[in-house]
Amino acid sequence: MKQFQFNDFPNVTGSRVSLRQITDNDIPDLIEISFYDAVRAENVHQAAEMQARINQDCLDGNSIHWGIVDNETNRMVGTCGYYRGLDKGEGELGCVLLPQHYGKGYMTAGMSLAIDFGLHTMGLKRIWAATSLQNGPAIKLLERLGFVKTADVSDDEIEYEWRKNNDL
Template sequence: MKQFQFNDFPNVKGSRVSLRQIMDADIPDLIEISFYDAVQAETVEQAAEMQARIDRDYLDGNSIHWGIVDNETLQIVGTCGYYRGLDQGEGELGCVLLPQYYGQGYMTDGMSLAIDFGLNTIGLKRIWAATSRENGPAMKLLERLHFVKIADLSYGEIEYELTQPK
């Protein structure tokens, strides 16, 4: 069941970064961060196939996946989006950053835009995220964005849930 319907793919403009649809021309630059069902692409062809599946998921109303773009350079620095739960008015928020952009605040800015979009445009009632216990930077990112740990999952991951700042 479709939970949201947009005539045009929703691009989200922020002051430092923007979220936009990933285009075919972007795919060669995103191979190392192209994933679908926890499988990483190894070739441009695999990344393109994964992106086609992601695009189909969007058209079916099951997910939304953006490229995070530096507004000054217009380079895609990473990706983020909602990948599960939309049919229940919830969203699992995920993200991946190209290594050369680590530690520069891009993911904080991109995820903040995605959170605002999820809450205020899609109308999500719950946003959650999961990361591995070994991914300290992701845990710090989630905590900075007002997520709190809610569960230790059996397969080496931790689940976080967004709390609204008071």
């Protein structure tokens, strides 16, 4: 079922970063964070194939996947998007940041834009995220954004739900 369909890919502009569609020119810079079904790309060809599958998922209305771009340099620093649950009016929010950009606030800015878009443009009723118990930076990011832990999904995975109703 197509839950969300856009005539044009929705780009979102913020003061520090923007969320935009990933192009073929971006793929070489994103190989190390290119994943599909938890499998990481090992080369440009695999990353391009994965991106084509991601783009089809977006066209089918099952997900939305943005590149996070530093507005000052116009360079891609990571990715984020909604990957599951859209058919129920919900969205699992996920993200990956290029290692050289850790600790610089890019993901906080990008995820804030994605949360706002999910709530106000897509009308999502619930936003959640899952991460590993060992991923301390992701846990801190989610808590900083207003997510609260809601479940231990497995021995190593925990789920968080967005609950903050402040400035978004």
